[in-house]
Amino acid sequence: MTDVQRSLVLVKPDGVRRGLSGEILRRIEAKGYALAAVELRDATPELLAEHYAEHEGKPFYAPLVEFMLSGPVLAVVIEGQRCIEGFRSLAGATDPTVAAPGTIRGDLGRDWGLAVQQNLVHGSDSEESAAREIGIWFPQL
Numbered sequence: 001m002t003d004v005q006r007s008l009v010l011v012k013p014d015g016v017r018r019g020l021s022g023e024i025l026r027r028i029e030a031k032g033y034a035l036a037a038v039e040l041r042d043a044t045p046e047l048l049a050e051h052y053a054e055h056e057g058k059p060f061y062a063p064l065v066e067f068m069l070s071g072p073v074l075a076v077v078i079e080g081q082r083c084i085e086g087f088r089s090l091a092g093a094t095d096p097t098v099a100a101p102g103t104i105r106g107d108l109g110r111d112w113g114l115a116v117q118q119n120l121v122h123g124s125d126s127e128e129s130a131a132r133e134i135g136i137w138f139p140q141l
């Protein structure tokens with residue numbers, strides 16, 4: 001039985017600004033996942049309202065959207081067996097201060113004392129989210 005999945009990964013504006021896009025793609029490829037699409041994009045409020053619909057109404061929602069509009073993001077579709085769970089594991093915990101060393105957030109992120117956790121990457125959290133998010137960012141795929 002094959003379980004080849006696709007997942008939507010975003011290098012968030014902090015990662016792009018800090019010049020970490022290459023390092024993050026390197027880790028994805030070193031893990032063995034394929035890059036199915038890579039595109040530097042400016043998010044829009046409409047796109048982010050769809051992407052982060054589950055977080056609407058939460059206290060960090062407005063600062064999160066503002067942060068995601070603060071610069072370009074690198075939108076990436078990765079592919080491989082169980083890559084949804086696998087990339088979440090590579091990314092580490094949401095809070096970069098406590099994300100385990102060895103993970104993207106644990107090795108490269110920290111708390112900057114800002115209103116939203118600037119944690120370098122987004123990764124889809126389920127097959128359903130992945131299909132939905134890939135449809136938002138790459139409707140042509």
Ligand code: GDP
Nearest residue numbers: 060064093094115116117118119121122123125
């Ligand atoms: P993820 O799946 O690990 O990215 O985390 P979530 O889906 O729960 O949250 C989406 C994004 O919102 C996170 O990656 C953070 O950038 C931000 N965020 C989530 N929870 C909090 C929080 O409690 N406080 C703040 N300031 N930001 C948060």
Ligand code: MG
Nearest residue numbers: 122123124125
């Ligand atoms: Mg999430």
